[in-house]
Amino acid sequence: xxxxxxxxxxxxxxxxxxxxxxxxxxxxxxxxxxxxxxxxxxxxxxxxxxxxxxxxxxxxxxxxxxxxxxxxxxxxxxxxxxxxxxxxxxxxxxxxxxxxxxxxxxxxxxxxxxxxxxxxxxxxxxxxxxxxxxxxxxxxxxxxxxxxxxxxxxxxxxxxxxxxxxxxxxxxxxxxxxxxxxxxxxxxxxxxxxxxxxxxxxxxxxxxxxxxxxxxxxxxxxxxxxxxxxxxxxxxxxxxxxxxxxxxxxxxxxxxxxxxxxxxxxxxxxxxxxxxxxxxxxxxxxxxxxxxxxxxxxxxxxxxxxxxxxxxxxxxxxxxxxxxxxxxxxxxxxxxxxxxxxxxxxxxxxx
Amino acid sequence: xxxxxxxxxxxxxxxxxxxxxxxxxxxxxxxxxxxxxxxxxxxxxxxxxxxxxxxxxxxxxxxxxxxxxxxxxxxxxxxxxxxxxxxxxxxxxxxxxxxxxxxxxxxxxxxxxxxxxxxxxxxxxxxxxxxxxxxxxxxxxxxxxxxxxxxxxxxxxxxxxxxxxxxxxxxxxxxxxxxxxxxxxxxxxxxxxxxxxxxxxxxxxxxxxxxxxxxxxxxxxxxxxxxxxxxxxxxxxxxxxxxxxxxxxxxxxxxxxxxxxxxxxxxxxxxxxxxxxxxxxxxxxxxxxxxxxxxxxxxxxxxxxxxxxxxxxxxxxxxxxxxxxxxxxxxxxxxxxxxxxxxxxxxxxxx
DNA sequence: ATGAAAGCGCTAACAC
DNA sequence: GTGTTAGCGCTTTCAT
Numbered sequence: 001x002x003x004x005x006x007x008x009x010x011x012x013x014x015x016x017x018x019x020x021x022x023x024x025x026x027x028x029x030x031x032x033x034x035x036x037x038x039x040x041x042x043x044x045x046x047x048x049x050x051x052x053x054x055x056x057x058x059x060x061x062x063x064x065x066x067x068x069x070x071x072x073x074x075x076x077x078x079x080x081x082x083x084x085x086x087x088x089x090x091x092x093x094x095x096x097x098x099x100x101x102x103x104x105x106x107x108x109x110x111x112x113x114x115x116x117x118x119x120x121x122x123x124x125x126x127x128x129x130x131x132x133x134x135x136x137x138x139x140x141x142x143x144x145x146x147x148x149x150x151x152x153x154x155x156x157x158x159x160x161x162x163x164x165x166x167x168x169x170x171x172x173x174x175x176x177x178x179x180x181x182x183x184x185x186x187x188x189x190x191x192x193x194x195x196x197x198x199x200x201x202x203x204x205x206x207x208x209x210x211x212x213x214x215x216x217x218x219x220x221x222x223x224x225x226x227x228x229x230x231x232x233x234x235x236x237x238x239x240x241x242x243x244x245x246x247x248x249x250x251x252x253x254x255x256x257x258x259x260x261x262x263x264x265x266x267x268x269x270x271x272x273x274x275x276x277x278x279x280x281x282x283x284x285x286x287x288x289x290x291x292x293x294x295x296x297x298x299x300x301x302x303x304x305x306x307x308x309x310x311x312x313x314x315x316x317x318x319x320x321x322x323x324x325x326x327x328x329x330x331x332x333x334x335x336x337x338x339x340x341x342x343x344x345x346x347x348x349x350x351x
Numbered sequence: 352x353x354x355x356x357x358x359x360x361x362x363x364x365x366x367x368x369x370x371x372x373x374x375x376x377x378x379x380x381x382x383x384x385x386x387x388x389x390x391x392x393x394x395x396x397x398x399x400x401x402x403x404x405x406x407x408x409x410x411x412x413x414x415x416x417x418x419x420x421x422x423x424x425x426x427x428x429x430x431x432x433x434x435x436x437x438x439x440x441x442x443x444x445x446x447x448x449x450x451x452x453x454x455x456x457x458x459x460x461x462x463x464x465x466x467x468x469x470x471x472x473x474x475x476x477x478x479x480x481x482x483x484x485x486x487x488x489x490x491x492x493x494x495x496x497x498x499x500x501x502x503x504x505x506x507x508x509x510x511x512x513x514x515x516x517x518x519x520x521x522x523x524x525x526x527x528x529x530x531x532x533x534x535x536x537x538x539x540x541x542x543x544x545x546x547x548x549x550x551x552x553x554x555x556x557x558x559x560x561x562x563x564x565x566x567x568x569x570x571x572x573x574x575x576x577x578x579x580x581x582x583x584x585x586x587x588x589x590x591x592x593x594x595x596x597x598x599x600x601x602x603x604x605x606x607x608x609x610x611x612x613x614x615x616x617x618x619x620x621x622x623x624x625x626x627x628x629x630x631x632x633x634x635x636x637x638x639x640x641x642x643x644x645x646x647x648x649x650x651x652x653x654x655x656x657x658x659x660x661x662x663x664x665x666x667x668x669x670x671x672x673x674x675x676x677x678x679x680x681x682x683x684x685x686x687x688x689x690x691x692x693x694x695x696x697x698x699x700x701x702x
Numbered sequence: 703a704t705g706a707a708a709g710c711g712c713t714a715a716c717a718c
Numbered sequence: 719g720t721g722t723t724a725g726c727g728c729t730t731t732c733a734t
Contacts, residue, residue: 001491002467004711015721020713030719045490050465051411052711054402055726069431076427080420083448092462093446097434111443114401116353139396140352250631280601282633355727366705371729381703403727406710 003044005052012040023048054116061091063303064112064120068100072247073275074292075123078146081296082121089300089309091118100125100188106132113141118307121299123147125188127155142306146299147292149194154306156299156320158290160191163324164198165205167270167288168242170326172206175335176240176268179203180211180230182252183244184218192244195272199242211238216248223255231261239335240268246275246287253285253331264333274327286329291322298322354395356403363391374399405467412442414654415463415471419451423598424626425643426474429497432647433472440651440660442469451476451539457483464492470658472650474498476539478506493657497650498643500545505657507650507671509641511542514675515549516556518621518639519593521677523557526686527591527619530554531562531581533603534595535569543595546623550593562589567599574606582612590686591619597626597638604636604682615684625678637680642673649673 009016014037021028022037029037040046054060063086067075083093094115096108105124109132112120119142124130127148136143137153145155171179181199183192196213203210216224231237243249249271253263263269263283271278274289301318305311360367365388372379373388380388391397405411414437418426434444445466447459456475460483463471470493475481478499487494488504496506522530532550534543547564554561567575582588594600600622604614614620614634622629625640652669656662 002711006711016712017714017722018720021720024713028719033719045486047461047464049467049711051402051405051467052726053713055406055711055728056713057726058713060402070421070427070434071431073424073427076421076424080422080448083421083446087448092466095434095444095446097431097438110398113398115443116400116402135396254631277628277631280605280628281631353727356729357727367728368705368707368730369703372704375729379703384703400727403710404729406712406727407729408710409729 002049003046005046005048007044008037008040008046011044012036059118059307060116062094062115062117063091063300064094064096064109064115064117064122066096066098066105066108066112066120066122066124068098068123068125070097073277074147074245074273074290077292078123078296078299081293082146082300083296084293085297085300085304089304098124102126102132109136117141119143119303121146121296121303126190127153128190142303144299144302144306146295147191149191154302154320156295156302156322157191158295158324159321160194161198161201163288163290164195164242164272165202166198166324167272167326168199168202169206170328171240171242171268171270171332172202172208174240174268174332177206177208177335178211178236178238179208179240179242180238181213181242181244182216182227182248183213184248185215186213189244195244216252218248218251223252223259227252227255228259231256231259231267235338238267240270240332242270242272244272246271246273246278246285249285249287249331250278250281264331268332268335270332274325278329279327283331284329285327286332287327289325289327291324294322353400354397356397356399358395359388359391359397362395363387410469410658411467413445413466413468414442414651415445415447415460415466415468415473417447417449417456417459417463417471417473417475419449419474419476421448424628425498425596425624425641428643429474429647429650432644433497433651434647435644436648436651436655440655449476453477453483460487468492470494470654472497472647472654477541478504479541493654495650495653495657497646498542500542505653505671507646507653507673508542509646509675510672511545512549512552514639514641515546515593515623516553517549517675518623518677519550519553520557521679522591522593522619522621522683523553523559525591525619525683528557528559528686529562529587529589530559530591530593531589532564532593532595533567533578533599534564535599536566537564540595546595567603569599569602574603574610578606579610582607582610582618586689589618591621591683593621593623595623597622597624597629597636600636600638600682601629601632615682619683619686621683625676629680630678634682635680636678637683638678640676640678642675645673 005016005019008019019037022034026034070076098104121144123146127145127150147157148155149157149160186192200210249269253269256263261267271285271287274287278285278287356367356370359370370388373385377385421427449455472495474497478496478501498508499506500508500511537543551561600620604620607614612618622636622638625638629636629638
């Protein structure tokens with residue numbers, strides 16, 4: 001099917017070593033020989049096999065990338081960042097998705113090891129106690145986590161606890177006291193757990209009692225009954241909801257409106273991730289924004305350093321924690337005392 | 352660094368052939384031998400090298416994927432579809448992005464050829480007259496295009512012309528007559544050109560005169576002056592805009608509102624792509640929706656067939672054209688005669 | 703049931 | 719400047 005270095009050698013009447021030189025160190029060759037070889041290469045559509053090369057032992061210039069899904073723009077963005085940075089260093093990406101499933105994580109990493117990737121960048125469900133990662137450590141395959149937030153391993157992320165605390169503080173500063181946190185599955189995301197800690201911190205710092213977190217199914221059309229129960233009493237219900245990610249926040253907002261509650265007038269909603277499209281919603285989503293592309297980029301930089309690649313600014317240390325920001329948006333509003341709200345509502349209702 | 356089949360052989364006191372059999376045809380081995388070998392494999396963290404295997408000549412079980420960018424959810428979605436389908440056939444993805452740049456397209460395909468991918472799935476800027484693809488044809492490397500819309504090559508897409516025509520027809524059926532089409536760069540997208548044809552068809556079929564298309568910079572904050580000029584005369588300005596993709600539509604809607612025009616009251620806007628988040632906008636984006644994940648999935652199925660992979664439903668032909676749908680949304684509204692509009696505005700304005 | 707050896711496409715050490 | 723050759727990790731005859 002493909003022509004080989006031997007075909008080219010035969011075609012141009014030289015040895016395979018000469019062809020190899022034409023490819024790798026053309027300056028060592030006689031100009032005529034070089035021209036002749038190049039002609040043959042052209043004529044035979046020869047394209048050197050990375051396989052043969054890689055077998056000779058050096059690097060494969062392949063990085064494995066493991067992400068839960070591309071349906072979540074957060075990961076699509078960070079993949080974009082990894083791709084940009086790795087391409088610039090002439091590395092290629094081998095992509096595997098896991099759908100947050102640990103069996104798939106295992107298979108992904110096995111595959112990548114078989115492919116002899118030089119290193120890998122991964123986002124895993126649980127970064128703390130993860131046998132797969134321990135094994136990578138043991139065998140010495142360099143890896144960097146992206147988005148996972150742990151001090152035990154090389155991991156590029158925002159400080160999820162502080163980011164959540166800052167987000168919730170923004171709610172508290174607006175006078176909210178009854179803030180409830182909603183999360184997807186904690187089991188699937190160590191980050192969600194840290195965000196809950198941040199929520200707790202903010203509440204306790206303000207002398208408030210945190211609610212237990214409410215875990216929600218991501219794909220539900222309607223809001224869960226448990227949440228509706230929480231919302232039934234207008235005087236005691238939470239005045240603000242903190243959602244562990246933007247997708248959840250959008251689902252919740254839709255559900256709230258469906259249930260006849262106005263956001264942010266009746267209830268404020270804050271998301272987490274800062275996905276770009278959130279800003280395009282008619283009421284722009286308030287969210288704790290994370291620099292996803294930069295997370296990908298920096299994950300690569302860490303990996304590149306571990307791989308011993310030449311570094312543009314070798315002297316500096318590359319951060320593991322990247323800054324988050326609270327994107328105010330329009331789905332959070334100052335808390336209004338029920339009395340004041342009633343008063344305000346009587347005179348002029350429709351504006 | 353990595354242990355090899357030879358290490359395992361030495362460790363367990365057998366030949367490398369036996370180790371190879373333990374890996375590939377364990378049933379041929381004596382149970383005890385097998386157990387012994389497996390122990391050694393375990394002990395040495397041995398993981399067979401795909402490189403060595405692939406060198407023996409067969410398939411690499413690698414597919415190259417070439418997309419313009421992952422920042423556009425359309426491609427992230429179709430990549431997701433490719434990934435799901437290819438993984439199911441135990442194929443791995445090698446990802447390259449091109450930013451619509453033909454030099455990068457060239458490098459991407461070269462890289463992928465060097466990696467000896469068994470085939471590739473690509474979305475290119477120009478599918479019709481593309482030397483790169485011609486070369487692939489010549490050397491016999493199987494490929495399938497995704498999203499590109501051409502009869503000259505294997506390409507999975509919606510019928511862009513008809514899809515655009517149907518979308519514009521939906522506007523015309525609502526009484527609009529002055530419909531203007533906005534597009535990103537035509538040079539970057541053969542699809543945009545087909546969509547303009549569809550627009551023309553719809554207009555001409557309705558006995559209307561198509562406008563020239565207006566090309567717009569994607570990253571502009573403000574609307575282009577040329578468009579603003581078009582919009583200056585309330586009585587003659589277009590009453591509906593057809594945008595060649597959703598991203599553009601969202602930018603335009605924002606710009607229109609910024610310019611004091613209400614969508615859809617003053618002007619209707621129709622997008623193209625049907626990106627999921629469009630439905631989440633407060634006024635849900637009206638759009639011609641394309642089944643992106645399915646496009647990826649089907650592109651894989653075509654490729655798989657070309658690769659001679661076992662096929663679940665081998666008998667059936669796999670479609671190249673997938674159905675589009677016009678997602679009505681809320682950014683298009685029936686046309687109202689200026690007179691009627693004036694009349695309607697006088698009595699009761701704020702609702 | 704197992705081993706010996708050839709060979710896949712390439713690079714690099716060593717000759718000339 | 720160019721050729722010869724060994725060997726990278728594996729699979730696969732062909733023997734035994």
